Amino acid sequence: MVLILSQSLMAHARGAPESFADLAERVSPAVVNITTSTTVAGRTGPQGIVPEGSPFEDFFREFQDRNRNGNGDSAPRRSSALGSGFVISEDGYIVTNNHVIEGADEIMIEFFEGFDLPATLVGTDPNTDIAVLKVEADNPLKFVSFGNSDEARVGDWVMAMGNPLGQGFSVSAGIVSARNRALSGTYDDYIQTDAAINRGNSGGPLFNMDGDVIGVNTAILSPNGGSIGIGFSMASNVVTRVVDQLKEFGETRRGWLGVRIQDVTDDVAEALALAEAKGALVSDVPEGPAMDGGMKAGDVILSFDGVDVQDTRQLVRTVANTPVGKTVRVVVNRDGETQTLKITLGRREEAETAIPASAEGPGAEPQEVETMGLTLAPLTDEMRDELSVPAGTDGLAVTAVDEASQAFEKGLRAGDVITEAGQSTVRTVAELQDRIDEAKEEGRKSILLLVRRAGDPRFVALGLDEG
Structure with missing residues (x-):
């Protein structure tokens, strides 16, 4: 019996690929290096580079004097940064990380075949750290397609491509180490991988073995700044929604319910006589869609638009992915009984900017x-x-x-x-x-x-x- 079971498990296991060469050759033309350029204002004086009175103070002052303009200020200089990205359409749309291009005056795209093109910014979403760029090319560009990140399983082989540490086009391979990781963002859905990701890989693609992009390489956890095998890629099923909105509107348009919520813990469930510790407990209902729809503090949201609510994180993401202006059915537990509310969603971005002036006023x-x-x-x-x-x-x-x-x-x-x-x-x-x-x-x-x-x-x- 043990022998039969072992053979059965082996039959379903997929062995390591003999080589990643064919896959790398096929997708490389769509992966790009990104160089950004930013003007940095000049400075005056040593500015804390060396302690005042240090024997090196005169040396640094003399060095800065040689670089001053006629007004006595240091001349503005150019600061460059490196990152990665990938082409998603033959007409030149490119996806990368927001932090790769944030604040850039100029964005230059280097293609695998060896040519460069300037890029313009289409739109950014700091919440998911995604940005969309556009280049104009004389000929159709090689591109890659997004895959379904929900189908990725822990243990699946993946391949990362990008520009680590400014070394140029580079490939690393590993497996999916974990799914549905959250670092600290509201809409986080990261794929954790042990494929080597380093500085400069940001914005590059994470491929499955079919050559589909299932993640955008975004962050690493490391005590020393280098890869120790804990990298995070924003899942493609989050990225595709953001990319579609940035291409269409130049900005994101997320649904907004308008409540403050917290997870239902075991003790809360017991206190509220709930059968299970799941759902989202409403702690406050400020003016907005939920208040207009009759929601009250103390309600426990059990279902949103036909989807059972497990916890606050899931609810926030589900609401955000629902179209602005849609009227949804929200099932809540109130005083031990279920009620169904009809709520028309607002737009989260507008709600976040509607801050009273007095809250940010002088003093x-x-x-x-x-x-x-x-x-x-x-x-x-x-x-x-x-x-x-x-x-x-x-x-x-x-x-x-x-x-x-x-x-x-x-x-x-x-x-x-x-x-x-x-x-x-x-x-x-x-x-x-x-x-x-x-x-x-x-x-x-x-x-x-x-x-x-x-x-x-x-x-x-x-x-x-x-x-």
């Missing part, structure tokens, strides 16, 4: 705040010049780091700039705190920050127990 924003071992301050024009941050970039400047904190251990230092938290742009301390509160409400133990140092972006996940 409302503290000059500095301490959280997660970091001392943070809103980025000013003076800080942008001092930190070589491109004009127009918004975020929070790190002014100090507690050396006993996790942030210090993970390499954050004074002078870094945080531009995103939970894959949403943060311009103020209040916005950062909102992202932290949202992560805590969703039961997350960490939040993903996009940190820039001298224009070079990287993701850092920090534990929320220090905030």
